[in-house]
Amino acid sequence: MSESAPIQHPNGLTSGDFTEADEPLRLFAAWFSDATRSEPADPSAMTLATVDADGVPMDLGCEWLHSADRNVLAPLAEEFGFSINKQRPDWTTRLRNSGESEAAEADWAAERDAFYWAVHRLAEQPEDAPCSAALVPGGRWNTLLNATSTWANAVELDRLSAKDNDRYEDTGVNWRLHRGYGRLFEALAEGLPIAYGTAATHIDHHGAEIAIETGRGTVRAARVIVAVPSAIIAEERLVFDPPLPDKLAAAAGLPLGLADKLFFHFDGDAPERFLIGSTRRHETMTYQVRPFGRPRINCFFGGRFAASLEREGFDAMAAFATDELAGLLGGDVRQRLKPLAASFWRQDEFARGSYSYALPGHADDRGKLATPVDGRLFFAGEACSLHFFSTAHGAYETGTAAAEAALASLLR
Secondary structure, eight states: OOOOOOOOOTTOOOTTHHHHSSOHHHHHHHHHHHHHHHSOOOTTSSSSOEEEETTEEEESSOOEETTTTTOTHHHHHHHTTOOEEOOOOOGGGHHHHTTOOHHHHHHHHHHHHHHHHHHHHHHTSSSOOBGGGGSOTTOTTHHHHHHHHHHHTSSOGGGSBHHHHHHOOOOSOOEEETTOHHHHHHHHHTTSOOOTTOOEEEEEOSSSSEEEEETTEEEEESOEEEOOOHHHHHTTSSEEESOOHHHHHHHHTSOBOOEEEEEEEEOOOOOSEEEESOSSOSSOOEEEESGGGOSEEEEEEEHHHHHHHHHHOHHHHHHHHHHHHHHHHOGGGGGGEEEEEEOOTTTOTTTOSSOBOOOTTOTTHHHHHHSOBTTTEEEOSGGGOSSSTTSHHHHHHHHHHHHHHHHHHHTO
């Protein structure tokens, strides 16, 4: 989101005018219209975003319709005319494609499945332990299990609640949109009165009306849905008055992990496949070569490693990935790679990270964060989803549930 000067109102509109005027709805609509004209929409300023290079869409954030056979966004995508690739990703052959033997790959698959069951058993215990407690001491695949956690959960296993992780529901059906996931949300949002560059900083819920302070004035409402990243609440970038200590505590127990992406233009005729830089280093990336047959290599990395690369910058990201790809595809690949774009979600002041994970001992914080306050403040977002956290459809479902609850409360 770019910065711009405050909106100037030629009619002398002030923060109190929305409720004091004879036609508050007309003035509110005018305010939104003015804000939208003054600040162009910036679809890259959210963790579900698609950008284009050479006419090829790239998802900087969410890419997969996870659990597509249960995902509420899948039928919406079809309704809006989006072409869906329903071929399941061949993630299981990453190791053999990257130089490991088929025997090693089979051993990895068996160890991974055993680890998931160990996490499930751990989650059934009274104490909420970290997922790292399910690792076999000295296990050959522990490093890779930790690396894959940073790609899937955006955090290392020692910081991941076993109970929360076990509650995640996944059918194993993963689809992609040819035009990009972000484009779907742009289509869903078309025509909505969205004001960009209008950050809310303070919510006063003392009185009968709720006052939301923004950089462009105060909006008053009977009901409010708060759908911001958990870090925005935990870091009090959005302040509640009176304070909501239970919400702050719940948000702090659901910090944002980090999962970043880097995109290369790739001149090569290799088939689409998935690779992994190393099975023995935590600091490694996984690669998607020629997705949809396009001239791209998409690079994925997460956790502390992603945070360190964000600090080092775009050139460091590209250099690391180029070295790993040269080891996988041969040294001549360096001449066929052109870095295009990367995400920096930790550095984004409005995102503060990628998606939430529960710290050990905080598996129940999602329900606490989602609970309405006084039947007037409602909460939504992926962190509020009990079973589809970290996903776009989880965020969407909690948003529609909060909207329905808010509307129902007005009818009582």
